[in-house]
Amino acid sequence: MTKQLFGSIEAGGTKFVVAVGDSELNIIEKAQFPTTAPAETLAKCVDFFTAHPVSALGIGSFGPIDIDKKSATYGQVLATPKPGWAGADVVGTLKAALNVPIAFTTDVNASAYGEYIGGSGKDVDSLVYFTIGTGIGGGAIQDGKFIGGTGHAEMGHALCVPRPDDDYQGTCPFHGRHCFEGMAAGPSLEGRTGIPGQDLPRDNKAFEFISDYIAQMLFNTYVNLRPAKIILGGSVLSDAELPMVRDYFEKYNNGYVATPDLTELIVTSKMPNNSSATVGDFALAKQVLG
Incomplete structure (x- = not known):
């Protein structure tokens, strides 16, 4: 019996990361290349998976994208500011070339699913994952399903x-x-201070502002969805800011709703090598095969 392999595409606005995983969701092949024009970038994906065939493919893409399977534009990038990518038919192009089932979702949903399968959310039934980087995105999962x-x-x-x-x-x-x-993603650090975020000392006041806004976002999320776990990824927040985020969260809650210990509720991603999206893509690809 032929061993099943699963493919992952992390389709980012700056780079694409492609990978092949086994049935245990371990990465066995991986490559990356810059995000250029759609035809060129997708052709590189086709070349990679032609050289490393898979049984199914999971794609987590930058957006906005159409994930409604009933829509005429399902599988396409919508009105993105990324030059040349508005209207790019990601799923259609790859399916025509590779002829394999494809799971298509957002980049942050893929990361959320990876955390649910094998990361900080693997022991709970519900979670919300946020990536806080160049932008901010969130994905919610309840009993294995995206909300x-x-x-x-x-x-x-x-x-x-x-x-x-x-x-x-x-x-x-x-x-x-x-x-x-607008107020808490990575560009706001340099926007406030004139210093790129990676060069900014962690005790700069800008990190207090950002921690406050992130806490607002997490509190809103908690009272709306009551997830068992809220997981933070991306490059902006570090473990150093988590106590401040939790303190602001507690301030906004003001004793209203019962919460678990905030050190257990609000955590950062611990997936090695930033692999949550890749593992999530593998798991979604495996799922589409039934």
Whole structure:
């Protein structure tokens, strides 16, 4: 009997990471390349999986994307600011070339599923995963199913309440200083200070602002969904900010709803080598085979 292998594509706005995994979701082949024009980038994916054939493929993509299987534009990138990618038919192109079943979701959903399968959420039935990097995105899982309706969640663009001592006007072209992505994603660090986030000392006031806004977002999430675990990924927050995030969360809750120990509820991703999206893609690919 031929051994089943599963493919993963982490389709990012800056780079694509492609990988092959075995039935235990272990990575056995991996490569990456820059995100250029759709035809060129998808052709590199086809070349990789032609050289390393798989039984099914999981794709976690930057967005916005159409994940509604009943939609005429299912599998496509929608109105993205990424030049040339609006309308790119990711699923159609890869399915025509590789002829394998494909699971298609957002990059953050793929990471959420990886955490659910083998990461910080592997022992719970419900979780919300946030990535806090160049942008902010969130994915929610209940009993192994993504929570969503007509499209994927846009948790990073929920409304936030700016602090009175923070005069920053935000980076979001749609919501300015009134959404979490505009006020707490990576570009807001350099926007406030003129210093790239990776070079900014962790005791800079900007990290207090960001921790406050992230806590608002997590509190909103908790009272809406009551997940067993909230997992934070991405490059902006570190374990150093977690105590401050938890303190602000407790302040916003003000004793209203019962919570587990916040050190157990609000955690960071511990997946090795930032592999949550890849493992999630493998698991979703395995799932589409039944």
